[in-house]
Each structure stands twice: as C-alpha cells, then as structure tokens.
Amino acid sequence: MTIDNAFTEVAAVADAVLFEGYLLYPYRASAQKNRIRWQWGVLAPRGYGEQSGEVWSSRTECLLEPRGDDARVHLRVRFLQLQQRTVLDALGREVEELKLAGTRHLSWEEGLPRHVDAVLPVAELLAGATVPIRVPGSWTGEDLAHPDGTPGGRLLRTCWPLVGTVTLHAEDLPGPYGVLRLRVEVHNDAGCPSGSSRAEALRTSLIGTHSLLAVEPGSFLSLTDPPQWAAPYAAACESLHTWPVLAGPAERSDLLLSAPIILADHPQLAPESTVELFDGTENDELLTLRTLALTDAEKAEARATDPRAAAIVDAVEALPPEILERLHGAIRSMDPVSAGSRFGADSPMALPRTVPWWDPGADASVDPETDTVLVGDVPVAKGSSVVLRPGRGCDAQDAFLAGMRATVQAVVHDVDGTVHVAVSLDDDPAADLQTTHGRFRYFRPEELEVTG
Structure with a gap:
C-alpha cells in the first residue's frame, strides 16, 4: 500500500476539513465575515504563540493495535500555506483593486494545500521518531495589460517559508491486549519578531492543520465508542486542539483522521453534496x-x-435541475420499516402504522408531561431537579456540562423505544426562552443524578 492509496477513501472528508471556513458565503472579499479569516486549525509560529497565547502546536493521542512485527504507520500532515496576492497599478503602487478591460483584480490572501508524508515502522515509533516540516517560500509576478497591450499593472503572489516538526511516539500499554498509545504532535517552529500582528504571524502559520494516519497491518480503536476492555485506555488519551476519529468506510478500522473540528467516527460527505462550499456543517x-x-x-x-x-x-x-432536487432533503436517521427489519412488522418494538410516532399527542400510551423514569431508585418527571453526569461516548458538547444542575422538562420515548430526559440548565440565562420554544438538552437516565 502506497501512502497515496492509503488515504484515497478519506480524501474528500480531509479536503472538507482543510478548507473549512476558507471562504464563506457570499464569497466576496468585501463581505464582513470574510474580513477575519483563518480560524480553524491554525498553528501559529512558536515565537508568536509564546507571546500571544495563540496555539502553536497540537497533539493527537490514539489507540493503535498493530498486527505483526512488520506493521507500519503511514502519516500525512496537511495544512494550507498562506499566499499573499498583491495588486500593483501601472505605476507600481499597491492598490486594493484594479479594473482592466472589465475584469476586476483584488488584493487577497489565498491558501495553497501542502502536506508532509512519512511511513514509519511501529517498532521504530516505540523509540520515538521525528518528521521535519520544510516548505519553501516563493514569489511570482504576473503582468496585467490594457486591451491595447499597454502595461496596466501587475499581480504579485508571495509565500513565506514554513518550518515545523512532527514528533511521533508509541507506548506499550499494560495488559494482555497488545495495544499501543500513539502520540503525534505537530509543532510550528518558525520564529516571529516581537510585536508582530496576527496578520504577520499568519504568513508563517500552518493553517487548517490536520493529520491522517493509516496502519498496515493493524487497526485503530474508537476513542468515542471503544470496546469495554479499552475504555480505560481511551479515557487516558489526551488530545490537544485536535479530535481523532476513525475514518473511511464504516467497515474499516485502519484509518484515522485527527481534525481541528469535532467529527463522528467514519465521517462522510453527503452524496448529494457536489459543490465544495467551504462549510461542511451548513445546508x-x-x-x-x-x-x-x-x-x-x-x-x-x-x-x-x-x-x-x-x-x-x-x-x-451549472447545476442541473435533478441535482438541485437531490439537495432538497434526505432522511438517514431511521431504518426502513419492513418485514424482517430490526423494527419490522413482526418486531415487538414496531409501532402501529396508525400512530405517528413523531407526535406524542396522538399516542395515549406516552405523555411527556407526566411520564416518569427511574434514575437510580428515584422516579424522575417534569419538574425534577437533577445533576448532569454525561457518560463515556457522549456528545463532545455535553461533556462540558458535567456537574451542572438542570430541571427536567419532559420524559420522552423515541421510535427505538429508548427513553430520553429533556432538561433545561438552571444557570442558563436563556432557559426560559429556550423552554418557550421547546428547545432542550437530552440525556439518558443513567447520565443523571437526582439532587435532594
């Protein structure tokens, strides 16, 4: 397996991560939201980071299960290199905009994809390994002319050199499982003069930084939903400024993507998405x-x-009507209801077809206003006071709510028969507004603790 082949099935998602927020609708330089750019995965020069508190390094810790003494890890660290496009008029003066023959030329910051690759034996990683990041600077010029051929101006494109280091270290974990904790750290080692602005620091920053890992032969273990035996190992992994998840198709476990944004295991682009809009979470x-x-x-x-x-x-x-039609909604959250399916007609969990499960008011067997559920040995219903104790594998945003007090607003049942408890946060100043609109946070009963 070559390193290019290793990452073929995760390339589209990785590109979405690389260009997340690169340019936002309405995609114009004059738009306010595009005045402050480069927000995701920015590793600033170390010198600037130490002065300003800006992030200059990232760490990924994951669980690796190599198979055999000849197992190898393929690594690809990807990022954007800033390229400054400067417009000069016919007299050589810098200008924000130049219009020639009806064509506008604007000064702007572009991003060029860059990556660093390495293939390392797992046995070598036990002693630690270092991969240098060296991307040279560049300078190009492009003459602009009026329709009659007379000089009209010039475009200059400038890139500054990037310098960094990737360090890798694998550690044997105790127990009979043969699993390793793999740490990958990416550092921006560039210096930065004292008093530099962020705009100046961005010239030598690694932007949109993320890592791809593949093991051959072997597998990675999910950190959000690990096997029970690996849960303590997963809990001990500490990643900084990255979020590692299993990547590629669901049947694969030999690929890992560590991104500066929160993703689920095996993230995929919707098949209806045919245009890269630089915002993978938008509609x-x-x-x-x-x-x-x-x-x-x-x-x-x-x-x-x-x-x-x-x-x-x-x-x-250029989108044809049939592609536009495909964008108009798709449901992937429910299994099809058919004979022999998990909740088919013969299943004890199947709901009568006459009952619209999305409308509790139409089903007399449930009532979110009065239903109760046991939390420990205590029945909990609307109005009960609880403390939030999100469990392992919870949503990353819920993890920040651990220990907070909340009030139960409803006990609800989903189509799978699972019970969820809707709560509002007691310390949320917008709790009343959220409640009015029926917007709550949902937890399983085992993620709650009853207060006195």
Missing part, C-alpha cells in the same frame, strides 16, 4: 440557492476574490 441547498440569488455584480466580485470562489459560482450556476 448545501440553502447555500446553493443563496449563491444563485447573488446579483451579477456580486458574482463578479466573488469570481475576482479567489479562484476557488469563482469555481463555486460557476459550479452552482
């Missing part, structure tokens, strides 16, 4: 329709802003 249909609604002048500015923005506008305008 493709909404962004597509809004982009189509831009005026001709706004589209022209977007195209002048960045080649990738131009590609978005062109791709959206």
Whole structure:
C-alpha cells in the first residue's frame, strides 16, 4: 500500500476539513465575515504563540493495535500555506483593486494545500521518531495589460517559508491486549519578531492543520465508542486542539483522521453534496440557492476574490435541475420499516402504522408531561431537579456540562423505544426562552443524578 492509496477513501472528508471556513458565503472579499479569516486549525509560529497565547502546536493521542512485527504507520500532515496576492497599478503602487478591460483584480490572501508524508515502522515509533516540516517560500509576478497591450499593472503572489516538526511516539500499554498509545504532535517552529500582528504571524502559520494516519497491518480503536476492555485506555488519551476519529468506510478500522473540528467516527460527505462550499456543517441547498440569488455584480466580485470562489459560482450556476432536487432533503436517521427489519412488522418494538410516532399527542400510551423514569431508585418527571453526569461516548458538547444542575422538562420515548430526559440548565440565562420554544438538552437516565 502506497501512502497515496492509503488515504484515497478519506480524501474528500480531509479536503472538507482543510478548507473549512476558507471562504464563506457570499464569497466576496468585501463581505464582513470574510474580513477575519483563518480560524480553524491554525498553528501559529512558536515565537508568536509564546507571546500571544495563540496555539502553536497540537497533539493527537490514539489507540493503535498493530498486527505483526512488520506493521507500519503511514502519516500525512496537511495544512494550507498562506499566499499573499498583491495588486500593483501601472505605476507600481499597491492598490486594493484594479479594473482592466472589465475584469476586476483584488488584493487577497489565498491558501495553497501542502502536506508532509512519512511511513514509519511501529517498532521504530516505540523509540520515538521525528518528521521535519520544510516548505519553501516563493514569489511570482504576473503582468496585467490594457486591451491595447499597454502595461496596466501587475499581480504579485508571495509565500513565506514554513518550518515545523512532527514528533511521533508509541507506548506499550499494560495488559494482555497488545495495544499501543500513539502520540503525534505537530509543532510550528518558525520564529516571529516581537510585536508582530496576527496578520504577520499568519504568513508563517500552518493553517487548517490536520493529520491522517493509516496502519498496515493493524487497526485503530474508537476513542468515542471503544470496546469495554479499552475504555480505560481511551479515557487516558489526551488530545490537544485536535479530535481523532476513525475514518473511511464504516467497515474499516485502519484509518484515522485527527481534525481541528469535532467529527463522528467514519465521517462522510453527503452524496448529494457536489459543490465544495467551504462549510461542511451548513445546508448545501440553502447555500446553493443563496449563491444563485447573488446579483451579477456580486458574482463578479466573488469570481475576482479567489479562484476557488469563482469555481463555486460557476459550479452552482451549472447545476442541473435533478441535482438541485437531490439537495432538497434526505432522511438517514431511521431504518426502513419492513418485514424482517430490526423494527419490522413482526418486531415487538414496531409501532402501529396508525400512530405517528413523531407526535406524542396522538399516542395515549406516552405523555411527556407526566411520564416518569427511574434514575437510580428515584422516579424522575417534569419538574425534577437533577445533576448532569454525561457518560463515556457522549456528545463532545455535553461533556462540558458535567456537574451542572438542570430541571427536567419532559420524559420522552423515541421510535427505538429508548427513553430520553429533556432538561433545561438552571444557570442558563436563556432557559426560559429556550423552554418557550421547546428547545432542550437530552440525556439518558443513567447520565443523571437526582439532587435532594
């Protein structure tokens, strides 16, 4: 397996991570939201980070199960290198914008994909290994001319050199399982003059930094849903500024993606998404329709802003009706109800077809207002006071709520027959507003503790 082949099945998701937030709708340089860019996975120069508190290194810890003495780890660290595009007029002066023959040229910061690869024997990682990051700077110029051929200006594109280090270390864990804790740290070792601004520091930053790992032969263990025997090992893993998850198709366990954003195991792009909109958490249909609604002048500015923005506008305008139709909603959260399925007609969990399960008011057997559930030995219902104790494998956002007090607002049942407890946070100043709109946080009964 070559290193390129190793990551083929995770390439699309990795690209979505790399360009997350690169440029936001309406994809124009003048848009306020695009005035402050480069927010995800930025590893600033070490010198600037030590002065300002900005992150300059990241750490990924994961569980690795190699098979055999010849097992190898494939590593790819990916990031963007900032490229400054500067517009000069015919006199060589820097300007924000230049218009020639109806074409606009704007000063802007582009991002160039870069990566560092390594293939390392697992046996070597037990002693520790270092992979250097060395990306040279560059400078290019492009002459601009009027329609009659006379000089009209010039575009300068400048990249600054990037310097960093990737360190890897594997550690044998106690017990009979043969599992290793693998640590991967990415450091930006560039210096930065005292008093530098963030804009200056970004020139030598690693932007959108994330790591891809593949083991051959072997597997990685899920950190969000580990086997029971591995739960203590998973709990001891500490990642900083990254979120490692199993990657690739669900049947694979030899791939891992460590991203600066929270993802679930085996993240995939929706098959309906055909255009890279630089926001993997947004609604493709909404962004597509809004982009189509831009005026001709706004589209022209977007195209002048960045080649990738131009590609978005062109791709959206070229979408055929059948692709637009595909964007209009898809349900993937429910199993099909059919004979022999998990909740088919013969299953004791199957609901009568006459009962709309999404509407508790239509089913007299449930009532969120009065239903109770046992928390320990204590029945809990609407109005009960509880303390939140999110369990292993919980949503990452719920983990921040551990120990907080809450009030039960409803006890609800889902289509699978699972009981959930809807709560509002006692210390949330917007709790009344959220309750009015029926917006709650949901926990399993075992994730709650009854207060006195």
